[in-house]
């Protein structure tokens with residue numbers, strides 16, 4: 001579990017992270033979402049002691065990262081896949097981590113296999129790796145100590161579709177075995193597919209957080225019928241506004257039970273009645289509108 005409490009980071013009068021608090025729970029994948037410059041990387045750097053917070057604390061399993069005696073055994077970190085020594089081979093980088101953490105030598109080959117780097121690739125210098133290969137190596141280095149917590153900044157960057165699917169399955173399995181995964185992304189679809197919980201940040205402040213189902217649920221009702229005109233007027237008589245979508249369905253903010261009742265009383269047979277899920281993209285653009293460079297209107 002990661003507990004972030006009141007974390008603030010100011011740079012000469014500019015507040016990059018402003019009183020951020022959230023919990024990433026064990027057994028769950030927590031997606032940390034926000035537009036460019038929102039403060040995701042700064043918050044993650046603070047978590048692992050690379051940037052000093054102006055205020056606030058971050059603990060993992062109750063302790064500060066900097067106080068962990070052998071941090072790689074407890075927290076796996078991938079902040080910047082290109083930050084590895086370009087002159088070392090992939091195998092050397094994992095071997096350094098293995099020696100440093102006091103792990104058996106066999107862990108290196110195990111990890112290369114987990115991230116699908118071939119022996120030939122592992123013997124090439126990292127400076128010649130593609131971005132996707134660096135991400136794979138970075139994930140291997142994060143996982144090598146079999147930690148309980150994973151902190152990954154944009155891990156899907158540079159991965160091909162098969163690589164993204166592989167990473168998704170890997171992180172899902174990791175969380176299902178009780179691990180805590182915090183991953184930042186601005187790839188909304190990725191977060192929508194993989195995350196159990198979502199923390200959204202804009203301009204350094206948390207704008208929304210909760211389980212994915214809570215956040216994306218309850219945006220109104222979608223209804224279909226051969227007689228939508230009659231239903232529309234029955235709803236409008238009791239003050240419920242509706243809109244017709246291009247696909248022929250009717251949308252309203254009222255909840256499904258009320259719409260169903262009105263339809264029954266009006267004698268309108270429905271072919272579909274369901275809660276409308278808010279799309280993550282719409283929600284993201286709306287909640288982070290003030291920090292979007294391109295404005296909020298899609």
Ligand SMILES: Nc1ncnc2c1ncn2[C@@H]1O[C@H](COP(=O)(O)OP(=O)(O)OP(=O)(O)O)[C@@H](O)[C@H]1O
Nearest residue numbers: 011016017034035036037038039040041042043186
């Ligand atoms: N060392 C620093 N000095 C001054 N400002 C900084 C420093 N580090 C980060 N910032 C600023 O803090 C803000 C948050 O940056 P951060 O890298 O945390 O954003 P991010 O959400 O990770 O963005 P991205 O999705 O683009 O990676 C930005 O405005 C950035 O310019």
